[in-house]
Amino acid sequence: MSRLIIVSNRVSVPDNKGAAAAGGLAVALQAALAERGGVWMGWSGKSSGDIEPEPLVLTQDGNITYALTDLTQTDVEEYYQGFANRVLWPICHYRLDLAEYGRKEMASYFRVNRFFAHRLAPLLEPEDTIWVHDYHLIPLAAELREMGFKNRIGFFLHIPWPPADVLFTMPVHEEIMRGLSSYDLLGFQTKYDLENFAGCLKREGMGVENSPGHFSAHGHNFRGGAYSIGIETAAFAAFARKAAAHSVVRKARQSIEGRDLIIGVDRLDYSKGITQRIDAFERFITNNPAHQRRVTYLQITPKSRSEVPEYEAMQHAVAEQAGRVNGAIGTVDWVPIRYINRSISRPVLAGLYRLAKVGLVTPLRDGMNLVAKEYVAAQDPDDPGVLVLSRFAGAARELKGALLVNPYDVDDTANALTRGINMPLEERRERWRGMMDHLLENDVSRWCDVFLADLRAE
Numbered sequence: 001m002s003r004l005i006i007v008s009n010r011v012s013v014p015d016n017k018g019a020a021a022a023g024g025l026a027v028a029l030q031a032a033l034a035e036r037g038g039v040w041m042g043w044s045g046k047s048s049g050d051i052e053p054e055p056l057v058l059t060q061d062g063n064i065t066y067a068l069t070d071l072t073q074t075d076v077e078e079y080y081q082g083f084a085n086r087v088l089w090p091i092c093h094y095r096l097d098l099a100e101y102g103r104k105e106m107a108s109y110f111r112v113n114r115f116f117a118h119r120l121a122p123l124l125e126p127e128d129t130i131w132v133h134d135y136h137l138i139p140l141a142a143e144l145r146e147m148g149f150k151n152r153i154g155f156f157l158h159i160p161w162p163p164a165d166v167l168f169t170m171p172v173h174e175e176i177m178r179g180l181s182s183y184d185l186l187g188f189q190t191k192y193d194l195e196n197f198a199g200c201l202k203r204e205g206m207g208v209e210n211s212p213g214h215f216s217a218h219g220h221n222f223r224g225g226a227y228s229i230g231i232e233t234a235a236f237a238a239f240a241r242k243a244a245a246h247s248v249v250r251k252a253r254q255s256i257e258g259r260d261l262i263i264g265v266d267r268l269d270y271s272k273g274i275t276q277r278i279d280a281f282e283r284f285i286t287n288n289p290a291h292q293r294r295v296t297y298l299q300i301t302p303k304s305r306s307e308v309p310e311y312e313a314m315q316h317a318v319a320e321q322a323g324r325v326n327g328a329i330g331t332v333d334w335v336p337i338r339y340i341n342r343s344i345s346r347p348v349l350a351g352l353y354r355l356a357k358v359g360l361v362t363p364l365r366d367g368m369n370l371v372a373k374e375y376v377a378a379q380d381p382d383d384p385g386v387l388v389l390s391r392f393a394g395a396a397r398e399l400k401g402a403l404l405v406n407p408y409d410v411d412d413t414a415n416a417l418t419r420g421i422n423m424p425l426e427e428r429r430e431r432w433r434g435m436m437d438h439l440l441e442n443d444v445s446r447w448c449d450v451f452l453a454d455l456r457a458e
């Protein structure tokens, strides 16, 4: 079996905290690497200031080599914070209004991809299979091809792919499409993303779809498919079963004093619909005075990308909104919204999901959304909670037992909350069982195996 080379912007180098600390994706990719032997290369997360980064730092763990590079401060600001997070991220999440184009940032994006290709090249062998992850590294295959590499190269996009009318607002959309056309296999989260990609290719005659999922563009034939990412379902369910004994989970249970818990867990990101969700919770309480003082809404939101101005502004906006709603509907002995900006260990997170009667997952747009899947996996089969899920999350294509909502419609989400909190046990069990069976069968290891099998197939 050929070696596997994974390239992603950030790398999960195992630490002594073990699998419980790592997410399901990191564990699955490490397992795939261990099975075949190989390399995981990416950015260390560190800046080398204004000097050229040192050579790759290689760490060996069994038959896996972790290869990390620093980036100059200019590249961190222009490639990562600039083009990746202020152009590609908003565009792929349909937020044309937030995209900030700058020629320097665009140039840096392509330059850093070339730099990655040059750093990776000495580690590559002719038979290696290369798997590139996510929007930071779209041009990587084109750079490697330019250097003469003929390896099989696959790409998986973790975020949505927008339709042509949205993508084409981006000045370098043609270069980006050419970059994608240099892979052998493109993986998207859902068939809608794949359809959007095919539409982008066809719109200005950049390429053709010869048969479903088989494309020709820019002189290269390649395939595309929908590969919905899963979680480590069985392991996560086991965390949740054991978590009741954990002191943090015990304290959380005591502190809600028998109230129904609604939980939201998201990185602080404008794509996650957090402000619309707080509005919906307020509407739910205003429409249902009987639930006043009988529910607690816990929103766990670690800060992310704070160096990007839109994210910094959002930190203030959400904190202010949670405070305003607590002031408006709270009472002397009831704080309706608990809003915390901390990262929580996976076993504790699993226990908190299990305590919650409703999982409220309402992104405005999301490639997949693993929180929705984790919430389902963590439930008690005898008394499962209800998932309220945005129809604009990739996960909505799979989780048929969820209550689907339009997160832009505050009343719709508020009504789903009412329905979820009041749902009879039998209906909850029935909805949950179907979703759990699906998640057990389609877990993250299967996702990984299926993508790699397709990438290797001629």
Ligand code: ADQ
Binding pocket: 023, 158, 159, 229, 265, 266, 267, 300, 301, 302, 342, 343, 344, 345, 346, 349, 366, 367, 368, 369, 370, 371, 372, 374
């Ligand atoms: P994200 O946008 O980060 O991922 P998501 O899929 O929900 O979104 O994954 C978030 C992960 O972070 C989950 O595993 C969750 O448990 C964890 N997390 C969130 N808050 C946490 C907290 N306070 N403490 C600890 N862990 C926390 C991107 C795309 C998604 C896609 C994934 C995977 O945007 O659409 O589903 O990649 O492909």
